[in-house]
Structure formats: C-alpha cells, structure tokens
Amino acid sequence: MADQAELLKGSTDTLLLALLREEAKYGYQVIRELRERSDGYFRLQEGTIYPALHRLEQDGLVQASWQAMPSGPMRRYYRITENGIAVLEARVREWQQYAIAVRSVLVTARL
C-alpha cells in the first residue's frame, strides 16, 4: 500500500488532467471514475483529490465553476485549460517513454 502511495504521488495530477480532458467533472465524480476505471485500484480519498484539484486550479491548469444540479445541490465543475492540455500532453509523452523503458528492463528480469 505504501508502494502504491509512492507511485501515485507523482501521477495524481496527470490522472486528474486526463479525466478532465474528456469533459468537465465535479470532484466526487472524479473520485468515482478513477475508482471504477481502475477496477478499484485507485481508491483516492477526498482529502487527496480536492487539494490536488485546487492546486491545478491555482496553477491555471484547470478552471472551476459552480453549477446547480436539477436535483438541488451545487457542484463545482473543473474544466481543463489550454495550459492544462499542454502539460497533460507533455506528461503523457514522458510517462510513455518511462513505461517503455521500465517494461523493456522488466521483461528481461527473472522474476
């Protein structure tokens, strides 16, 4: 679990930007989608997701706006910005190179 937290530390922002690139989403929706799409691997706490979303907002990578739901409650929707898209693309490229390099070492290792 500690290993997962270490791995996740550097990639939370990238995961959030990737999800928000599809469409604007509110915080709990992001938490649920991360959990469902990863088959339960990413069970992130609100206490992790909201500070990360606010940090991205402060850095100008996402924009937030309030929307009233038909059912009543207000939701704060996060939308990726042009800067956010540029940062996401750079990180995805970096991640792909890293993953290829790690995989090429691991496949030759005797496990």
Added chain:
Amino acid sequence: MRTRAELLAETERRLLVDPRRQREIMLELRSSLDDAYEEYLAAGCSPAEAETLAVQSFGRPAAVAGALNDAWGRASWASALACALPHLLAAAVFLTVGWASPAAAAVLAGAAGVALLGHRLGTPLWTYTWAGYALFAVFGAGYLALRLAERQASNTLTGGGALSFGLAVLGLGFVLLAVLFLMHTVHRLAERDWLPGALVLLPAGPLLSWLVATDRSGGLVQLGRTAHQYDGAMAAALLALGAGAAVALRPRRRQLKLAAFSALALATEALVIHAFDPSARPLALALRTVAVTAVVFLPLAFVARSGLEAEAEGSIVGWFWRGLRPH
C-alpha cells in the same frame, strides 16, 4: 468516530484561506461527503455504516486542510509586505525616535487598530503580525508598570509605602493578566493552525530579550533616558524579521514555510543575544538562543502538534517523530 458535520467543522477550523475561498471549499467538501454517504446507502449500508465509511474515506482533517492551505497558501507580495510592515515600523521607531517616545506608543496603538481592522475584514494572514505587537504592548506596559511601582516602593519606605505596594500588586496583576491573555489568544490560534500563532509570536523572543536587557541596565524605569545602547541591534533584528517574514510566507509548501520561520526565529534571536552580550561564547550563544526560542515557541508547537504532524508526514522529520512516539 466523528460525524460528517464534526469532520467538516474541524477541517474548516484549520483552513487558512480567504473567507470567500473558505466558503467555496466547505460547500464543495460538504457536497462531496454527502455524495459519498448517499453512495454507501445505495450500496446497502445502514445510515450509521454509511456515515462511518463516508468519514473514513475523507482523510484526516488536519492533513486535508493543510494540503488545501498549501494549494492556496502562496501569499501575494502585497500580503507578505502587510505582514512585514509592523516589524519594519518597529525597527524604524528603534532606529529614529527611540522606544520611549510617544511615536512608539502611537505605533503600538496603531498595531491594535490594524489588527482589529483585519479581524473585521475576515482575518487575513497579516492581521496576526499586527496583533502580535498589540499583544506585546499590553505585556510590555504591564511589565513597565510593575517595575515603576517596584522602584517607587523601594525609594519610599516611609510615607508612600502603602500606595506603592498597592501599585506593585496592580502592576503584577496586570502582567499576569497580560500573560494569560497572550497565552489564551495564541492557544486559540494554534488549535487552528501553527502559522497564525507563529506570526503573533515571531517578535516575542527579541522583544523579551530586549526588555530584560534594558531593564537590567536600569533603562526601563528611567523611561529610556539612559538605555538606548540596544536600539541599533533591535532595529537590525526587526528589519531582519520583517524581510525574513515576507520571504518565509511566499513558498507554497508549508514545510518550507515552517523551516523558514524556524530559521528566522533562531537567527534573529541569536543576533539580539550576540548584540546584547558580545562576549558570549559561541556555545553559550547557541544554547541561550535555543532556550529563548524554545520558551516562546514550544507551547505553540505543543498545541499545534496535530497540524505539525500532518505537515511532517512523508518527510525525514515525520519519520523521526513517529519513531519517538510510543506505539
């Protein structure tokens, strides 16, 4: 186990962002916790189980508020300058007119006024630096009253003795009340977060050292007529505090802020102690610096320990601290 409402109340208490941002954050967190609760209910949990699971899935309030404070915690230069200004004004007083002039009293009264204004404006961070000087003025005035009464008592053993004894008791009572008021205020602030308390207490070490040194030289009871030899050193220390506080507030990461404030408190205290006692050996200087800084800041660290533990998580300090704690 806490309820959702208790969890939110504790998080809100620890948030250090502007009031509008705080309202938005709390609305968002409340709605998210409600979503989690509803999801657990829909999955077949009882209301009590859903409440427990929603609270567990949230995280520790100190860590959550700390991370949100980090996200929005980079003070603007304007805010940092507003925090530095009382230190710079106090330095200017020491450098020009001297601490016993009416201008010094005007600056301290102004500090109380600005602190009250800050309170009315939703208590932005700069409020606390001004409040620190206002609170120290209360303590300093009481200490001065006590010493004046004490001098009068020793000079007038016949005739006015009873009156002087009454004045001394009054002065002592005033000092005790001032200390209790200062401790109560810092305690209330530190329960919320270490940073406001640190801003209030930042000048306390140098000011206390100056008060004691000036008193020992006999200058305090003569209202500064003879004791201005420390003014230059105090001005330098307060200028350093002002510039250092402005810089220390700028990093976004609160661990960096904590390190910067700790270094600043130690450095200015060492500067003052060295200026007041140039013959002190390095080891004695270091020990006295650490002792005075510890006396001022350890109670704050004790009250704010849960927030500080959250800050230290994942760092070498956190690892060391966990090792020290009983399991």
